[in-house]
Amino acid sequence: MKSNFLRISLVALLALLISCSRDEVHVEDPVNNAIRNSEMELSNRYAGRKSSSECNFEYEGGEGPENWANLCGEAWMDCSGNSQSPINIVTNKVVEDDYINNININYSTSKVDIYNNGHTVQFNYTSGSSADLNNIEYDLLQFHFHTESEHTINGYRYPMEAHLVHRDPNTGLLAVVGVFFEEGDANKILKKYFNNFPEFEGTHYTDRSRFHIEDLLPEDLDFYTYPGSLTTPGCSEIVTWYVLKEPITASVSQIRKLKDIMHKNYRPVQELNGRVIRSQDD
Ligand SMILES: [Zn+2]
DSSP states (O other), X not given: OHHHHHHHHHHHHHHHHHHHHHHHHHOOOHHHHHHHTSHHHHHHHHHTXXXXXXSOOOSSGGXXXXXXXXXXXXXXXXXXXXXXXXXXXXXXXXXXXXXXXXXXXXXXXXXXXXXXXXXXXXXXXXXXXXXXXXXXXXXXXXXXXXXXXXXXXXXXXXXXXXXXXXXXXXXXXXXXXXXXXXXXXXXXXXXXXXXXXXXXXXOEEEEEEEEEGGGGSOSOXXXXXXXXXXXXXXXXXXXXXXXXSSOEEEOHHHHHHHHHHHOSOOOOOOOOTTOOOEEEOO
């Protein structure tokens, strides 16, 4: 009896030791993780290209959006493609489509892991959260911000837009959920990390707290959807966009703080070139 107990204890202890060391092996380097999940690297990975991080782009001047396609050899040529993002959404030209499914989210909490890549403030999302978007299950990888908004509605530009970047693990294709902000009550996530946003390029913040992406979503998940691209180089045309109709709010000081860190980081709207924007309502 006694030796049985001893044996079971030993086995339990051994199992615990193995699981601990396994955990250690799986600890990910947060900076590497953030870079791996940046739009540029997702684009390179999809195209089977090497990193193009030695190329630089800006939002103004000689390295501004008009010249992105010419700044990195073939790697950024898609920036002059025919299915680019963002776009202006003209609501009376949108096609109502009753056959698109609702967004079905399967999100859980994430560790905090914020990275400034020189163009945006990116929150890397802990793996295990996903969303079902038109019958495809996509993993949520990260979200980041643009000031002012990139998409416009009937020419109206919101002060800020968040992009929730999802990836289909089978094809590498992306689905990005766009969320508009208007000025109003403080946003819960931004409030929690207000003093921790990494202010300089290449800087990073992490602690032991957790948060939930739900605090970045409006109550109503009705959306506009269209085929488009990443809005930063390489501008790969591998994105199905889901632009939510209902904006959420952030306080004036929250929006100002992100704008002070990121400056103007929205790409001008691109030509539709015959693409159809569809609308989903409950
Ligand atoms: Zn973006």
